[in-house]
Amino acid sequence: MFWLSPAHAQTFMPTAASDIAGDVDNLYSFLLISSFISCVILIGGMIYFVYKYRRKSPNDKTPRITHNNFLEFLWSFIPLVIFMVIFAWGWKVYHDMRSMPENGLEIHVTGKQWAWEIQYKSGVTTSNEVVVPIDTDVKLIMTSRDVLHSFYVPSFRIKQDVIPGRYTTLWFNSNKLGEFHIFCTEYCGTSHSGMIGKLRVVTREDYDKWLEQESKFSTLPIAERGAKLFQNKACASCHSVVDSSVRVGPALYQKFGKQQITSAGEVTVDEEYLRESILNPNAKIVKGFNPNIMPSFQGQLNEAELLAIIEYIKGLK
Ligand code: CUA
Numbered sequence: 001m002f003w004l005s006p007a008h009a010q011t012f013m014p015t016a017a018s019d020i021a022g023d024v025d026n027l028y029s030f031l032l033i034s035s036f037i038s039c040v041i042l043i044g045g046m047i048y049f050v051y052k053y054r055r056k057s058p059n060d061k062t063p064r065i066t067h068n069n070f071l072e073f074l075w076s077f078i079p080l081v082i083f084m085v086i087f088a089w090g091w092k093v094y095h096d097m098r099s100m101p102e103n104g105l106e107i108h109v110t111g112k113q114w115a116w117e118i119q120y121k122s123g124v125t126t127s128n129e130v131v132v133p134i135d136t137d138v139k140l141i142m143t144s145r146d147v148l149h150s151f152y153v154p155s156f157r158i159k160q161d162v163i164p165g166r167y168t169t170l171w172f173n174s175n176k177l178g179e180f181h182i183f184c185t186e187y188c189g190t191s192h193s194g195m196i197g198k199l200r201v202v203t204r205e206d207y208d209k210w211l212e213q214e215s216k217f218s219t220l221p222i223a224e225r226g227a228k229l230f231q232n233k234a235c236a237s238c239h240s241v242v243d244s245s246v247r248v249g250p251a252l253y254q255k256f257g258k259q260q261i262t263s264a265g266e267v268t269v270d271e272e273y274l275r276e277s278i279l280n281p282n283a284k285i286v287k288g289f290n291p292n293i294m295p296s297f298q299g300q301l302n303e304a305e306l307l308a309i310i311e312y313i314k315g316l317k
Contacts, residue, residue, distance in 0.1 A: 017176035017201065018156035023093045025157070030089070034082060097158065100171050101137035109142040111149030111162040113295060114191035115234030116182060124214040127232045128197035133207040134177055140170045146295065150186035153199055159185060174201040190293070191248055194237060226312025229305055238294065241316050249294055250286045256314045261287040274310045 016022055107130065108119040118126045132138045142151055144164040151170060152159040160170040174180075182197035202210065217228055230236060238248035245251055255269050262284035267273050276283050278301065281294035301309070 014154040015176070015178075015180075016155065016157070017174050017178065017180055018153075018158070019173045019175060020093070020097055021155065021157040023096065027086075027089055027093055031086065097171075100139055100169055101173075104137035104139035104171055105132065106139050106141060107132070109140050109151060109162070110145055111142065111151065111184065111188075111195075112145040112234075113147065113189050114184070114195040115237055116151070116184075116195070116197045117232070117234075120211065120214075122211060122215055124211055124217075125232050126214070127234045128182070130182065130197065130199045131207060131210050132174060132199070132201055133204045134174060134201050136204075137173050138171060142168050142170065147188050148186045149184045149188050149195070152183045152185040153180055154183070155180040156199075161186060174199075177201050177203065191237065222308050223311045223315050225305075226308035226310070229301075229309050230312055233297070233301075233309075235309075241313075246288075250289060252313050253316050256316065263287070263291070271310050271314075274313055275306060278306065278309065 013025060013028075016025055106121065109130070110117040110119070116128050116130075118128075118130050130140075140151065140160075142160065142162045143166060144162045146164060148164070149162040150159060151162050153172070155176075156172045156174065158170055158172055160168050162168060178201055180199045180201070182199050184192055184195035186192075188195065217225065220228065230241070240247055240251040241253050243251065243253055256274075258269050260267055260269050260273075264284040267284055273284065277294075279296060279298045281296055282291045285291050
């Protein structure tokens with residue numbers, strides 16, 4: 001379609017970067033253009049007839065016309081054909097979207113308030129970042145840890161609800177290198193609008209390199225492992241580590257060893273307090289913050305991981 005050509009795509013639609021995107025855009029353009037033409041015919045015809053058949057003299061009589069079989073057939077049959085075409089076309093595109101590839105690269109996605117956790121088969125985990133090789137069928141197997149979320153990549157024209165207690169799937173094959181937005185499109189609480197990720201499409205070689213680099217994680221020094229975990233668990237979306245700015249939760253920058261006023265009185269920010277706050281966030285809420293905002297990480301971090309994160313927070317000076 002003329003104004004949806006790739007050269008102008010940015011102005012009207014997000015970059016089309018998956019195989020299915022072109023199909024979606026074509027159908028969408030057809031809907032838009034046929035709606036526009038129908039609108040012109042209908043409203044234009046109305047205005048024209050209002051003018052043409054206006055009352056010209058006080059003696060004008062309305063002729064008695066009961067019906068016109070031919071006209072009535074036309075205005076029923078032509079729209080019916082158009083609607084059936086749209087139905088068949090839409091069904092085809094939807095069917096292609098929902099037919100999962102047999103041998104696709106499978107990636108697990110878990111939505112949580114308010115981040116995307118990504119898990120690869122090799123054990124590599126990331127947060128808010130999906131990296132995939134170009135021209136490859138990718139299948140996402142998704143679930144949620146808390147409430148409804150929705151995984152949406154505008155440039156790929158794909159979207160799917162992410163539901164607690166159930167797996168939903170989504171697939172794509174990207175044909176464009178680059179970085180694309182992931183949005184959550186289901187209102188899921190305070191930081192819903194901040195639940196943004198990126199999807200990076202890279203060459204096969206870069207993908208293998210990236211995967212290998214990420215899997216070296218377990219050999220890192222403990223505080224660096226903590227930093228990575230802090231990223232992966234998306235702690236940084238609520239807790240600042242570079243300054244004392246307040247986000248959804250209190251900043252952790254230069255907090256270790258200091259005194260802190262909490263709902264249970266004054267405490268020292270030590271290993272014990274950090275541990276309790278991660279596993280049972282409601283126990284001692286920092287003054288000025290509300291309970292039940294931070295989810296508990298009980299059962300989601302093992303002792304070694306807890307230690308690594310605490311070690312990282314200690315080093316935030
Ligand atoms: Cu998750 Cu909105």
